[in-house]
Amino acid sequence: MPNVDLHCHSNISDGLLAPAAVAARAHANGVEVWALTDHDEVSGVAQAREAAAALGLPFVAGVEISVTFANQTVHIVGLKIDEQNPALLAGLAQTRSGRERRARKIGDELARAGIPDAFAGALQFAGNPDLVSRTHFARFMIACGACRDVQDVFDRYLVKGKPGFVPHQWASLGDAISWIRGAGGIAVLAHPGRYKYDALAFDALLDEFKAAGGAGIEVITGSHTPDQYGEYAQVARRHGLLASRGSDFHGPGESRIDLGRLPPLPDSLKPVWHDWEW
Ligand code: AMP
Ligand code: MN
Ligand code: MN
Ligand code: MN
Numbered sequence: 001m002p003n004v005d006l007h008c009h010s011n012i013s014d015g016l017l018a019p020a021a022v023a024a025r026a027h028a029n030g031v032e033v034w035a036l037t038d039h040d041e042v043s044g045v046a047q048a049r050e051a052a053a054a055l056g057l058p059f060v061a062g063v064e065i066s067v068t069f070a071n072q073t074v075h076i077v078g079l080k081i082d083e084q085n086p087a088l089l090a091g092l093a094q095t096r097s098g099r100e101r102r103a104r105k106i107g108d109e110l111a112r113a114g115i116p117d118a119f120a121g122a123l124q125f126a127g128n129p130d131l132v133s134r135t136h137f138a139r140f141m142i143a144c145g146a147c148r149d150v151q152d153v154f155d156r157y158l159v160k161g162k163p164g165f166v167p168h169q170w171a172s173l174g175d176a177i178s179w180i181r182g183a184g185g186i187a188v189l190a191h192p193g194r195y196k197y198d199a200l201a202f203d204a205l206l207d208e209f210k211a212a213g214g215a216g217i218e219v220i221t222g223s224h225t226p227d228q229y230g231e232y233a234q235v236a237r238r239h240g241l242l243a244s245r246g247s248d249f250h251g252p253g254e255s256r257i258d259l260g261r262l263p264p265l266p267d268s269l270k271p272v273w274h275d276w277e278w
Helices: 019-028 045-055 086-096 099-112 118-125 134-143 150-158 173-182 199-211 226-239
Strands: 033-036 059-069 072-079 186-189 216-221 242-246
Touching (some): 019 045, 033 045, 045 059, 059 173, 072 173, 072 242, 099 134, 134 150, 173 186, 186 242, 199 226, 216 226
Parallel strands (some): 033 059, 186 216
Antiparallel strands (some): 059 072, 072 186
16 A cells, blocks of 8 residues: 555644655655645645655645534545635635634733733744644744643643633635535545544534535544544444545654654555545
């Protein structure tokens, strides 16, 4: 089975490396088919494609769209998209548009919790001022000594119930999937093991995802534990979904799993790339 890695980030969103450097690292790590999937943004795709072509690395244009479903944030990866599709670009621009206001509020909340100037601090870590994410706040809070590592920041400050959490309304599930499909792409439910739904709500998510034309689910991802590889392999089989594999790499020393360093998909699953040519 080829070493396929269909989920990672560059500094166009909350990764640490420029798109060309992510391509080089994927290639050096033995990735044979690679997708860049920045959050809510496709402006790194052209550079990524060019760098991949120079390396002889088959490339897939991707994106990871932030969605709100049943009061939680869900991520939908779009693969094989036409990154110039106008409706996709408009949808992504709309999805990004609330980020700055949200980031300023996160800064205000953190100031109340005793960490001043976090918005300006986070902005300094953002490669793209249009895309300030919680990851940039995490990097700032480590740099200023408030926290030990990224996990420590999230656990203590940036998740629901903690002082720096600001609820946000992202795209709807149906819109995100229709933007992806309208751009010729395949919609994949990202890292399902991260969501905190009960069984009923998770089934509702899968039903709505499929009804809207969603086709795949990440089984082998850097966000899953080995137990969850098996758990979501079963979900993929039970729901007739194509299976995907992606590291969700954000940067050296920061991500648990490096590009291309995941276990293979279980043989019994139909890969999302089953009918691709590269
Ligand atoms: P945002 O889109 O601004 O809400 O930021 C979401 C990003 O934060 C994700 O894409 C991850 O990179 C990171 N993230 C979210 N939750 C965690 C967590 N528990 N630990 C580490 N990173 C996280
Ligand atoms: Mn991220
Ligand atoms: Mn994600
Ligand atoms: Mn991701």
